[in-house]
Amino acid sequence: xxxxxxxxxxxxxxxxxxxxxxxxxxxxxxxxxxxxxxxxxxxxxxxxxxxxxxxxxxxxxxxxxxxxxxxxxxxxxxxxxxxxxxxxxxxxxxxxxxxxxxxxxxxxxxxxxxxxxxxxxxxxxxxxxxxxxxxxxxxxxxxxxxxxxxxxxxxxxxxxxxxxxxxxxxxxxxxxxxxxxxxxxxxxxxxxxxxxxxxxxxxxxxxxxxxxxxxxxxxxxxxxxxxxxxxxxxxxxxxxxxxxxxxxxxxxxxxxxxxxxxxxxxxxxxxxxxxxxxxx
Amino acid sequence: xxxxxxxxxxxxxxxxxxxxxxxxxxxxxxxxxxxxxxxxxxxxxxxxxxxxxxxxxxxxxxxxxxxxxxxxxxxxxxxxxxxxxxxxxxxxxxxxxxxxxxxxxxxxxxxxxxxxxxxxxxxxxxxxxxxxxxxxxxxxxxxxxxxxxxxxxxxxxxxxxxxxxxxxxxxxxxxxxxxxxxxxxxxxxxxxxxxxxxxxxxxxxxxxxxxxxxxxxxxxxxxxxxxxxxxxxxxxxxxxxxxxxxxxxxxxxxxxxxxxxxxxxxxxxxxxxxxxxxxxxxxxxxxxxxxxxxxxxxxxxxxxxxxxxxxxxxxxxxxxxxxxxxxxxxxxxxxxxxxxxxxxxxxxxxxxxxxxxxxxxxxxxxxxxxxxxxxxxxxxxxxxxxxxxxxxxxxxxxxxxxxxx
Numbered sequence: 046x047x048x049x050x051x052x053x054x055x056x057x058x059x060x061x062x063x064x065x066x067x068x069x070x071x072x073x074x075x076x077x078x079x080x081x082x083x084x085x086x087x088x089x090x091x092x093x094x095x096x097x098x099x100x101x102x103x104x105x106x107x108x109x110x111x112x113x114x115x116x117x118x119x120x121x122x123x124x125x126x127x128x129x130x131x132x133x134x135x136x137x138x139x140x141x142x143x144x145x146x147x148x149x150x151x152x153x154x155x156x157x158x159x160x161x162x163x164x165x166x167x168x169x170x171x172x173x174x175x176x177x178x179x180x181x182x183x184x185x186x187x188x189x190x191x192x193x194x195x196x197x198x199x200x201x202x203x204x205x206x207x208x209x210x211x212x213x214x215x216x217x218x219x220x221x222x223x224x225x226x227x228x229x230x231x232x233x234x235x236x237x238x239x240x241x242x243x244x245x246x247x248x249x250x251x252x253x254x255x256x257x258x259x260x261x262x263x264x265x266x267x268x269x270x271x272x273x274x275x276x277x278x279x280x281x282x283x284x285x286x287x288x289x290x291x292x293x294x295x296x297x298x299x300x301x302x303x304x305x306x307x308x309x310x311x312x313x314x315x316x317x318x319x320x321x322x323x324x325x
Numbered sequence: 326x327x328x329x330x331x332x333x334x335x336x337x338x339x340x341x342x343x344x345x346x347x348x349x350x351x352x353x354x355x356x357x358x359x360x361x362x363x364x365x366x367x368x369x370x371x372x373x374x375x376x377x378x379x380x381x382x383x384x385x386x387x388x389x390x391x392x393x394x395x396x397x398x399x400x401x402x403x404x405x406x407x408x409x410x411x412x413x414x415x416x417x418x419x420x421x422x423x424x425x426x427x428x429x430x431x432x433x434x435x436x437x438x439x440x441x442x443x444x445x446x447x448x449x450x451x452x453x454x455x456x457x458x459x460x461x462x463x464x465x466x467x468x469x470x471x472x473x474x475x476x477x478x479x480x481x482x483x484x485x486x487x488x489x490x491x492x493x494x495x496x497x498x499x500x501x502x503x504x505x506x507x508x509x510x511x512x513x514x515x516x517x518x519x520x521x522x523x524x525x526x527x528x529x530x531x532x533x534x535x536x537x538x539x540x541x542x543x544x545x546x547x548x549x550x551x552x553x554x555x556x557x558x559x560x561x562x563x564x565x566x567x568x569x570x571x572x573x574x575x576x577x578x579x580x581x582x583x584x585x586x587x588x589x590x591x592x593x594x595x596x597x598x599x600x601x602x603x604x605x606x607x608x609x610x611x612x613x614x615x616x617x618x619x620x621x622x623x624x625x626x627x628x629x630x631x632x633x634x635x636x637x638x639x640x641x642x643x644x645x646x647x648x649x650x651x652x653x654x655x656x657x658x659x660x661x662x663x664x665x666x667x668x669x670x671x672x673x674x675x676x677x678x679x680x681x682x683x684x685x686x687x688x689x690x691x692x693x694x695x696x697x698x699x700x701x702x703x704x705x706x707x708x709x710x711x712x713x714x715x716x717x718x719x720x721x722x723x724x725x726x727x728x729x730x
Contacts, residue, residue, distance in 0.1 A: 218413075236415045
């Protein structure tokens with residue numbers, strides 16, 4: 046920022062404010078809605094007059110709703126397992142692609158890219174039928190598998206970019222120092238690729254957490270239904286009463302884990318972790 | 326401590342390129358052995374084969390008598406220092422140095438003892454808890470050395486360890502490495518493209534060109550008795566002057582002077598004669614004729630038109646041109662030596678003479694120069710073979726002399 050003139054800085058500040066407001070107003074609105082009592086929902090005011098937590102903890106609040114609680118557990122479990130599996134697999138795959146010379150290396154990479162370009166909605170029908178015959182319909186693995194499939198390509202590409210940045214000499218040094226290939230990977234290469242691993246973990250987690258398409262199509266009960274799908278099944282206290290407040294509250298709650306995840310992982314994404322490995 | 330024997334070690338890459346062709350020599354126990362050559366000559370490949378990072382395509386590699394061709398690098402107990410240092414950036418200096426010992430499951434007290442000892446030797450004690458990112462180039466280099474010495478390995482392998490340091494630090498580290506090696510008496514194989522490093526550090530040196538070992542010998546042997554044109558041109562700074570020569574009986578015609586070959590040189594030539602030879606003269610075998618004194622009759626004197634003088638303090642380099650050039654035979658060589666203008670394109674040759682600082686040479690003036698004819702080298706232009714070799718074939722399988730560095 047050194048050497049910037051005042052007007053330059055003013056423009057930057059203005060731009061930042063515009064972007065932040067643009068991005069955060071809908072979220073703020075959601076929070077506001079969730080804090081309003083039912084009769085105020087449609088008053089068109091941005092700030093609630095009487096702040097109430099009824100939509101969260103009240104008799105008809107989301108925390109008292111069995112369906113929502115089950116959905117939370119499903120969401121957390123499914124997203125975490127999918128993230129763990131996808132990142133682990135992608136780490137090994139990316140390392141192999143970068144470091145080993147094997148036939149069909151480019152096919153693996155372009156195949157992964159092709160999967161990423163495939164519109165998920167086009168396979169929903171076949172998947173629905175297949176999952177029913179495989180007894181995967183309405184189960185955790187039934188969602189974890191498609192989440193992994195659609196996030197692996199991105200994770201592999203991100204991670205291979207990170208592995209490419211790590212000097213190969215470090216591998217060799219570890220091998221000469223007495224490490225087995227796996228030890229060299231686990232103790233030297235993987236720690237250095239940590240920023241990449243956490244980056245892809247965030248991306249995979251966000252995908253799995255936010256997915257609505259697979260969650261509605263491949264589940265039918267509380268056994269595996271995740272929060273985004275569960276919110277759509279919210280019903281009001283009567284058929285004339287649309288549960289806007291509860292939906293808003295559920296949406297706010299479902300946002301919190303994402304923010305927490307990103308904050309945790311972001312601390313680990315430290316740029317320049319490899320500085321000092323080689324000459325400089 | 327180990328003796329490393331290379332028995333026709335060959336490396337052929339998947340695309341058929343032969344990086345190393347039948348390397349055949351022995352590195353004695355405790356010896357400081359240098360692999361030197363221009364870039365792409367296969368010296369690093371050879372080193373990687375010794376340490377196990379490259380497969381050996383042909384031949385046998387023996388360490389202390391047992392073949393290690395198929396032994397994994399981790400089981401060879403050799404320590405390597407990389408050109409890029411390759412120290413682990415996420416570990417502190419202490420963790421870096423302890424890493425090989427931890428893998429070998431040495432107990433913690435012993436690890437601490439050895440790391441502290443090595444840190445003391447390398448003056449890294451106050452940096453032990455720092456990360457490599459905060460260290461200077463020289464310190465990183467020492468960490469890499471430290472990681473190698475804590476293991477007390479069978480051999481040290483160093484791949485151009487000094488080439489990333491600046492000139493002053495390089496000279497300093499060179500001395501430190503020499504001292505360290507003398508102290509530890511561990512067999513060391515050192516790869517470099519810098520002939521000065523090779524000459525100053527090595528007990529013995531192997532010169533490589535295009536994957537082929539040209540000559541193995543002590544620095545003195547390489548300098549005084551090179552096997553061929555390549556070794557002659559590669560070793561020595563400034564490089565040997567290479568001139569076209571014509572041999573007629575005992576008369577040798579050089580571009581600047583005609584001389585009678587001394588008996589000693591002629592006997593080594595063993596009757597060879599020919600119109601087309603290449604003569605090699607080291608710059609220090611010229612001298613200002615006024616300063617030669619009573620040795621004047623052991624050589625010939627001629628007048629040279631000095632073009633440029635480089636005064637170095639203790640000596641000076643006088644540059645002059647002579648007409649006639651052996652460039653048609655040397656083009657290939659110049660490419661390998663990465664030198665430009667080894668001989669002028671206009672049929673003239675550029676000659677460097679190393680004169681005593683007391684010389685009264687001035688630029689753009691004529692100066693009588695003396696040439697020591699007993700130190701002339703003559704090479705076969707086609708094969709590059711040195712026709713005036715003192716030793717018919719230098720012993721390559723044993724250490725001939727262990728010079729204190």
